Amino acid sequence: MWPDRRILDLFGIELPIVLAPMAGASGAELAIAVGEAGGLGSLPCAMLSPDQIRNEIGVIRQRTARPLNLNFFAHKSPPADPDREAGWKKRLQPYYAEYGIDPATIPSGPGRNPFDEAACAIVEEHRPEIVSFHFGLPEEALLDRVRRTGAKIIASATTVAEARWLESAGCDVIIAQGAEAGGHRGIFLEEDVATQPGTFALVPQVVDAVSVPVIAAGGIADARGLAAAFMFGASAVQIGTAYLKCPESLITPIHRAALSQARDDRTVLTNVFTGRPARGLMNRFVRETGPISADAPAFPLPTSAAGPLRKAAEAAGSSDFSPLWAGQAAPLAKPMPAAELTRGLAREAQALLSKAAGA
């Protein structure tokens, strides 16, 4: 049925489609729907407390017996940098003034949790079939504990060098995340986003460089991308933005409205929301302070500075300060329930592959 069954057999799933874990935008409902449809459901844990993670896993395990992917960020928490944070707040002062926000009331501190002791204990307790990491991998002792649970370990590479690094570190599967992808780049070996390869160039080079199966990600939002990924030698695809449009996603009505107007040429990589480059739709905040600003504090410190602006602007019905994460293929996806999207992608991709030989 599929040109490559390695991921299907390794994960125990029916369809070569992985739901991209999208912190803050996807939870149990999307994971359940995609899993039940035959793909791999993923739960992003980076913005959840340990209790929230346990609750979400509980809901998922109660409603589906399909394999589950728990996703974590693997960044190092940066040292506090009060000067830089203060400088960034000063840079944003005109916006605070515009919305009547007192910067002194804004709490500082991180807004995204790296994989740590508490997260590892959850993995050991709940034994997800797959554990995926973004921004590299956690320290070896923690990774070993994950491995000992029997979980398959996967992580994102944005370059061939990162793919090789992840394979050496023992990843069972590598996600080749092309520059088209929405949300945070998994980039971890360097910082320059100007040299990041697109999916068309990255996937075949990663396939050539590693011996583990490769999941293609970035710019895939319909069946054509899924079929094309197999031509490059990928064993599955990871899809994010298309699932954001599903009713099961947790995005705000403002984000949903912006996605419905998305264009191929109106997304950009920006670090002004979180300190790490992530792709989203261009808006006022990104245009005026970025898209890439050398003044933004290290990930994830800037999240607290932008938060009140987003809240105030959204209360006024504006998307000017919202992180409108989206990949470059956003316009290709139609809003529909996630199970229907998953099955439709698979069915249409198989039809394309069958037709491939032509007349």
Added chain:
Amino acid sequence: MWPDRRILDLFGIELPIVLAPMAGASGAELAIAVGEAGGLGSLPCAMLSPDQIRNEIGVIRQRTARPLNLNFFAHKSPPADPDREAGWKKRLQPYYAEYGIDPATIPSGPGRNPFDEAACAIVEEHRPEIVSFHFGLPEEALLDRVRRTGAKIIASATTVAEARWLESAGCDVIIAQGAEAGGHRGIFLEEDVATQPGTFALVPQVVDAVSVPVIAAGGIADARGLAAAFMFGASAVQIGTAYLKCPESLITPIHRAALSQARDDRTVLTNVFTGRPARGLMNRFVRETGPISADAPAFPLPTSAAGPLRKAAEAAGSSDFSPLWAGQAAPLAKPMPAAELTRGLAREAQALLSKAAGA
């Protein structure tokens, strides 16, 4: 034999492979080899005088009866801007000093010719089967004259908006040039390269947006990319960087050596060589003055300022100041004669497509 025959029938060629016209890097030999192998041979005219164009066409027509694509730039020549040119030379002063170059001896003036009366007369005289344009299209009166010769007219789009614009202007075929592509971006409706979509996202969206056949370009350097392009609904591919590695290309030994060391994550879009964004391998000049500099004069004025530095550095065996044009898929291509490359790409892509269908 192929899933889509529209381009094959329209151009009268056997294989869905267009040799990318690469000004300064490809000439009659590559065009002849690719054309004779069954693809579409292209002659880039932007850096040739009218006499040189006539000579090259003469050589090609003498040695092959296959269809020929003449390629031209369609930019507007910028007004002279002595202040900005002087500022740019001042910016480069430390490099001139390093190489003992007297900036006063550097001639100014354009280094790339736009399609004009003289070029149009050549088209009318030699009647190439296909005429392609980069940077938009020439003024309507000239375009009408080209159309009246019976030539099929094709042009590059880097966004869906550009594709729609080109279709409205009467293009017979549109090249969807993803961000992975080496050399100059065809971008003409705007200037921001940060929002340029990758091939994976661009091609299906262009296919959906226009009714004319689409040629996929950018990141395609082996048979996998050719097979994948058909999955997206493209009718052919345009390939550049892979042909640079052929013995028939006109690149310097320094460029050839750099290409053999290319990596997926070591190219960047830069405007410091010509004033327009073009993708090439990172080197000292690009790193230190760009990659995108707001100080660079308008295309093609900076070419004269960088020229003497390139010449001096290359004489010393250094690639520090050379424009090392390359796409992100450069590592996928192996050096071999162009006819062999063309036939191999087609044969292997057909095998991939057949295998996909049979699975």
